[in-house]
Amino acid sequence: MGKLAIYCRKSRDSKDRDSTSIDEQKIQGKETAAELGLEPLLFIEKTSSGKLDLKDRPVMVDMLQQISVKDSPIKAVFAYDTSRLYRNDETKGQFLAIIKRKNMELYFKSGRYDWNDPHAKLLHNILSATDEFFVDLTSMKIKDTLRSKAKDGKVNGAVLPYGYTKDENNYLKIDKEESKIIKKIFDDFIDGKTSTQIRNRLIDEEVPTRYNKIGGTNKIIHKERNETRVYNKSNSIWTNGTILQILRNPIYKGQRRWGKEFFDAPVIIVPVKWEKANKSYINRNKGSLRGKSTEHKYLLTPLLQCGCGQSLNGRSNKLENYYGCAGKRYKEKRCNSKYIPIRVLDAIIIQLVYGKLYDTVKKSLSGSNSDKRNELQARINNLESELKKIEANQIRIEDLLADDTITREKYLRQVKRLDDKANNILLEKSNIEESLKSIQGDTNILKELEELPNRLHSVMDYPFEDTHPGQMKQLIDVIFKGHLALKLPFLEKQKTIRKLIRNILVKWIPENRLFKLVISYRLPIDDEIYLMDSLTLHVVDAPKRAIQWVNRIRYEKHRDITIEATQKKLQGYIL
Incomplete structure (x- = not known):
């Protein structure tokens, strides 16, 4: 048997103080339900204003949530009069739009609501305008349902934490085999092993990850480069981050986190051992999930992409800071690319932007x-x-x-x-x-590019105005401007480079022992391609093989290698 939702409200508005009592509203609603052959379902909102927004009227929201669910038993709505339901236009539009979506009839004491009146004819437009509210309304109901399930110890359809599964009634329970792995992770960490050592052991023993078991794909969006990559979950591997997340998750000591609340869960790690592992974690990492922070600033990391498709991240040691493929973080090294010293790649890009880009764009626009x-x-x-x-x-x-x-x-x-x-x-x-x-x-x-050299003059006077005419002067211009730009403030260089460059592809070509750099600009010019030797001594542009950058300091450390020999090698490479 279908139901009639009967909405009753006692107003606190002065204009409605003489309005019908709650009891009278209930009587009229039940009479209408009997006439329609529907079961009465009461929604009583005590002392609230019809001027309030829907979000501030919990009983009405509850009624609309029950109306909105799939296969709702509610077939129609009754209110004593329109003022019981709404006294502002926004609430009126939202309420009527939702009722109309469900093809429900609306009844008042005076009779059935006429959907053919001028206001009702505007509801087609209101429907699209209230999509966001309808989604929010449904979302509120879903969140309440999910919270209730979590509180009762049930699963909600999301990926379960490693070590847990569900029974036939959807209650969370311990997975016997996976829980052994969880216990071993905690024991190893307490015994002094690092997250890297633990994840390496799991990989060596071919322990499947959660995603290895469930399969599917995962989409990663890189906003800086405006690209989306899709990965097969079945190819996922254990990572340091996964190990640390397991160690930090209170569910293993029996506390299932739900927002800011905690609900009971089956215990895999006794609380004393969990606390011991987390105290060890804090002592080792000083509270940082990623370990020790670095003071070095990485100029190009959001723009860099390895030839294998991964990002290039900053790496550091006692002697040098490097850019390296993210795929090299783990011992299996899916990527065989070489590291590039940060000061080398930064200097190359800075020289191209501050020393050469203006002439390139000017030439492009002049033809x-x-x-x-x-x-x-x-x-x-x-x-x-x-x-x-x-x-x-x-x-x-x-x-x-x-x-x-x-x-x-x-x-x-x-x-x-x-x-x-x-x-x-x-x-x-x-x-x-x-x-x-x-x-x-x-x-x-x-004009913006033309202004870049003006910033350089503020750092140091330019000494080569007339001393090197022709092509030689142009080359020295580029080199010296790039040198001066290195002295500009870091944030200024970073802002300029990110504004002008969309992506920098760094591809290591092992058979030729060289790097291929492809720079994509946010400008009306073609991508630029450059070649660099394996020792990062020398850079030429790919089309003409003309010298673009030379690292003379590093050449001095490799006295058995000459500029001419490196230049010849790069010129001999066939794209």
């Missing part, structure tokens, strides 16, 4: 760019067509939802998919428009 403009405009037109298709699909699925052809859950999934696709297209379109704007004669970027 005939009609073909390039047409190409970019065509790409923009194609993206705009894609956006129109997405808009049409959004309207279509809204109609399907209104007709109850698709479920609310499927609607939300489709909306998210289309929104993500539209956002990616808008981002790509924005990047292309930025390049097109520059090509069409906008000189703002060129």
Whole structure:
């Protein structure tokens, strides 16, 4: 038997003080339920204002949550009059939109609500405007349900902590085999082993990770480089971070964390041993999950990408700081790339940006760019067509939802998919428009690049104005400007480089013993390709093989190697 939701409210508004009592509202509601052949379901809100927003009216929110669930038994809603339900336009719009979505009838003492009145005809627009509220309403209900399950000791569908599984009734229970691994991790750590030693042992013994067992894929979004990578979870390995997270998770001593609350859980590690391990952790790492912090500042890390697809991170030791592939952190070394001294790669990029980039962009903008403009405009037109298709699909699925052809859950999934696709297209379109704007004669970027040398003059006077004419002067210009730029404040260099460069690909080519550097700019110029020898002594541009950078200090340490020999080797490499 279906139910009639009967909403009763005692007002605290002065205008409503003479309104009908709660008892009278209940009587009228039950009479309406009998007439409709529905079971009465009371929602009584004591002394609240109809002017309040929905979020401040808990009983009404509860009613709407019960209405919103799939296969809700509630088939209609009754209120004594409209003032019981709402006294502000926003609440009215939200309430009516939700009722309309569920194709429910609304009844008052005066009779059934007329959905054909002028206000009701606007509900098609209100429906789309209240999507966010509807999602929030559903989310509140879901969070309450999940919390209740956690409190009762049940699982919620998320990936379970290592060492636990669930029984046939969805209650959390200890996994006998995995719990042995957890106990061994704690014992090893208390005995003085490091997280690296523990994870290496697990890999050597081929102990499967949680993701090895469940499979699937994992998507990682790199915002700085505007790219998304997808990894197979079945290929995941034990990491230091995973070990430390296990050691720090209170669930193993019987305290399941849920937000700021803790609920009881089956105990794998007795509390005394858990506390001992965590005290050892704090003493070793001084409270830092990542271990000791470093004072060195890494200029390029968000922009760097290894040829294997991983990021390049900063590394340090007593003698030198390096950029190295993130895949080299573990002993199996999935990547065979070489480390690059940070001062070397930083100096190369700084010299290119401060010493050469202005002339490159100026040359690009000075020539005939009609073909390039047409190409970019065509790409923009194609993206705009894609956006129109997405808009049409959004309207279509809204109609399907209104007709109850698709479920609310499927609607939300489709909306998210289309929104993500539209956002990616808008981002790509924005990047292309930025390049097109520059090509069409906008000189703002060129002026900004032209101003960069002025900052260098504030550091040191430029000594080579007229002493080296022609091509030699240009080369010395580039070198000296790059040298001066090294003396600029770190944050200033960082801001400039991140503004101008989108990505720096560093690919180690072992068969030729050299690095290939590909620099992608946020400017209307093609990617630049450079080659560098394995000892990081020498850099040439790939197309012309002209010298771009020479590390004379390092050459002095390798006296058996000459600039000419390195230059010849780099010139002989075939792309």
